[in-house]
Amino acid sequence: AQTVTQSQPEMSVQEAETVTLSCTYDTSENNYYLFWYKQPPSRQMILVIRQEAYKQQNATENRFSVNFQKAAKSFSLKISDSQLGDTAMYFCAFGETGTASKLTFGTGTRLQVTL
Amino acid sequence: GAVVSQHPSRVICKSGTSVKIECRSLDFQATTMFWYRQFPKQSLMLMATSNEGSKATYEQGVEKDKFLINHASLTLSTLTVTSAHPEDSSFYICSARPAYSYEQYFGPGTRLTVT
Numbered sequence: 001a002q003t004v005t006q007s008q009p010e011m012s013v014q015e016a017e018t019v020t021l022s023c024t025y026d027t028s029e030n031n032y033y034l035f036w037y038k039q040p041p042s043r044q045m046i047l048v049i050r051q052e053a054y055k056q057q058n059a060t061e062n063r064f065s066v067n068f069q070k071a072a073k074s075f076s077l078k079i080s081d082s083q084l085g086d087t088a089m090y091f092c093a094f095g096e097t098g099t100a101s102k103l104t105f106g107t108g109t110r111l112q113v114t115l
Numbered sequence: 116g117a118v119v120s121q122h123p124s125r126v127i128c129k130s131g132t133s134v135k136i137e138c139r140s141l142d143f144q145a146t147t148m149f150w151y152r153q154f155p156k157q158s159l160m161l162m163a164t165s166n167e168g169s170k171a172t173y174e175q176g177v178e179k180d181k182f183l184i185n186h187a188s189l190t191l192s193t194l195t196v197t198s199a200h201p202e203d204s205s206f207y208i209c210s211a212r213p214a215y216s217y218e219q220y221f222g223p224g225t226r227l228t229v230t
Binding site for chain 1: 147149153157158159160161164206208210212217218219221223224
């Protein structure tokens with residue numbers, strides 16, 4: 001079974017600054033996906049970014065980028081130029097490949113962006 | 116694209132009654148749908164995985180006779196909480212996965228309150 005650990009329950013960042021959220025995972029699989037989801041107060045889960053384990057290049061989506069270290073089983077999310085709308089819970093998730101393709105979520109990091 | 120709806124968004128029911136929650140993929144066919152439960156300030160916990168036309172696979176500790184899942188078509192899955200009790204009060208989220216992707220698209224969630 002996979003486990004996902006987010007060691008930062010809460011983080012705070014000032015508007016326009018950069019913040020990094022950490023995530024580590026444990027698996028015996030070689031092929032898998034990793035995701036960061038955002039859950040704002042509306043509680044709608046929104047995909048922020050995804051990474052295929054077989055790709056060495058780190059994924060980027062506008063202000064969001066990841067640092068994927070496969071050997072270390074680490075998958076951190078960097079948010080640049082933080083905006084007030086980035087305030088939300090952020091969940092790291094491990095995605096299985098194959099028929100099931102289940103997701104295992106971390107416990108989440110609550111990010112507060114302040115003025 | 117890839118929109119998932121849930122109905123109802125909120126429901127209050129009396130203890131001992133049953134309540135049905137619908138999950139629909141609006142613009143794609145979902146070979147697999149997932150049901151999650153989220154307690155306040157906690158992460159998403161997978162309850163079950165359902166594939167169209169076959170029986171759902173429940174996670175360990177989830178009572179399949181209490182949480183009935185039906186995935187009758189490629190765009191609709193239902194979760195029925197039978198004989199609901201106050202401890203079943205929670206936020207229930209569904210997601211859907213198209214055949215061509217490992218990505219899951221999430222519904223907006225249903226808040227169930229059992230009085």
